Amino acid sequence: MPHEEEGLHCLLKRLREQSLQVDFQNQRQMALGMALEPYLAPLTAQYLAPLEEEIELAEWYLFADYFPTDGHPSLVEQIRDNITDHVPEEERVWLDPVRHSYMDVLRITGTDSTTQPHRLDLQSMGDNQEFQVFHPISPEFQQGRVLLTRLIRGSSTTYLPGSPLVLSSAMGNTLLSFTHDLRRHLEFGTGNFALAEWPEFTKQYGYLLIWSLARLRGGAMAVADAQVIYWTETGDPFFYAIAIYAHHAFQVLAEGLEEWKNWEPQGPGHEQASHPSGDSEIRRWVFKAPSAKPTSYALAKITLTPTQLIVEGDSASRLDSLKHQLAATFGFSLHFMGETVIPPPHSPPHVDLLADHYVAPPVTVSAAEEAKMLASFLETVYLEWAEQPCPALDNETPRHVARDPQKRPHIATLINQMEEQDLGLQRTGQRAYDYGILRSHVGL
Structure with a gap:
């Protein structure tokens, strides 16, 4: 693991430990509960549970996007302003990239396994931004497929933390369509048309991507169940x-x-x-x-x-x-x-x-x-x-x-x-x- 990326992983561990502090437990539960809300409904919980990748995305929402409602600073701010524990510089350099990151729906436009590490060419389906990410390529990473994940933009390159959720092209298109429905509803309900900018929308309401995925999975399961012979x-x-x-x-x-x-x-x-x-x-x-x-x-x-x-x-x-x-x-x-x-x-x-x-x-x-x-x-x-x-x-x-x-x-x-x-x-x-x-x- 490159030294720079090692600092990101250490910071992630520190953020998780900070979120588990006793005085932050209520806020942690609120954030994760909001991100995974569709799965907490009693009827849904009987047949549908969040995937590991969704739980990881919900944690990232807590670490990078969530603003506590009880006066606590955000977790990134808590780490940044910590004066009792030493936070190494290789971790501190990741605080701003993590704070500015957001969930995204990314289409794989190309792969190159001849490089070390492997290279993924990605394009945001929300605003068409293009990215190059160096990340081990699994068999699931095929051109045209879609990743639901979060990109961390470091000083020299862009990183893909953890394991992204991989979707077929059709699934990815449906996920984006469901998310746009929720987005329009929010804009009309709040009058906040600044959400028209994709990064601003997903930074504040990225958990709606998880909601849309839950709707997608539940609907797909219902369609499949109706076809059971x-x-x-x-x-x-x-x-x-x-x-x-x-x-x-x-x-x-x-x-x-x-x-x-x-x-x-x-x-x-x-x-x-x-x-x-x-x-x-x-x-x-x-x-x-x-x-x-x-x-x-x-x-x-x-x-x-x-x-x-x-x-x-x-x-x-x-x-x-x-x-x-x-x-x-x-x-x-x-x-x-x-x-x-x-x-x-x-x-x-x-x-x-x-x-x-x-x-x-x-x-x-x-x-x-x-x-x-x-x-x-x-x-x-x-x-x-x-x-x-x-x-x-x-x-x-x-x-x-x-x-x-x-x-x-x-x-x-x-x-x-x-x-x-x-x-x-x-x-x-x-x-x-x-x-x-x-x-x-x-x-x-």
Whole structure:
């Protein structure tokens, strides 16, 4: 390490120690809390944590940019005016360069690994200033990529302290766009149009670059998560988005669904072997992904029983689209009972900041998790079933029908039929709901 740069590293260590002084702890927490604010929100903290590079940038904001609110001098001023501890001259020469430094978004315009040390050619995306930095070149440092970092301008050269955060070109452009949005909001809110100068803006509000990165990472993670494809343990598509309708128009619905384009009839499910009579009254259609291959997988399924229509899809958006299509086709022939659009529990997908596109790995859902999901869903659907008008009972409530001795057999037959055609039985071969609960609700 060159002697000059060694002084910078020693000063950085001194600044960190000074920030840890007991009487400065509140200010340290305020500064770091401000810089990392988006990550401290309870909901965000559950799935998104600051990267090491972001924590390092937040510390640099504390050391070089932050002005205490309790009357303390800045950390640089505290070191400069220190009369009790000796501060070597090789550290003092860095006080002004550190004080005048600011966070920046820099595009790599060239690299040269033949020099010792290696050379990086950088251009600020904020004001187009160009810099040459001598710094070890890692494989991530490729022309066109973007660095979120801070440059320290020494007496003879410009230094890149620590490890910069490297972004793809597209990520860098989005980061800058988000930051400009915040900048314009600040200018209109404060009336301080002096912030139009990039160095002045980032010196005072450089932490907004970290905020923009948090927004970028969270948005990218949401996009990637929305692309997750779920599979069962047997390799079939897992439909977590489900809606159930009650009806009393089996033939009308069956004929209408037969007319839907790109939907194919499907054979019996798991329950055929143990309940063949129930399966003969069930019709199914599947919608497959467009593909030249005959083995393209299904994206949605519709199951029609004598009393229910069940819609299953691979995403909440697909289910919503199908619900609109059903409403447009069948109108009041369907009575909505309930839906679930909560994806199975899974780890948030990793977002590669060096990539322009997000590819989420597939998630396999265990049979136990599927059974748990179906049980919870059906429990919610049937919670007030006894008190709701039922199309299969001429829109009378099941509880009211059960009070009539002449109609009681109808309600008993209906519950038996629902039990034989249970959604869990169709999907896994095991019932997902205890229909004895419905019998007790209506007094059978």
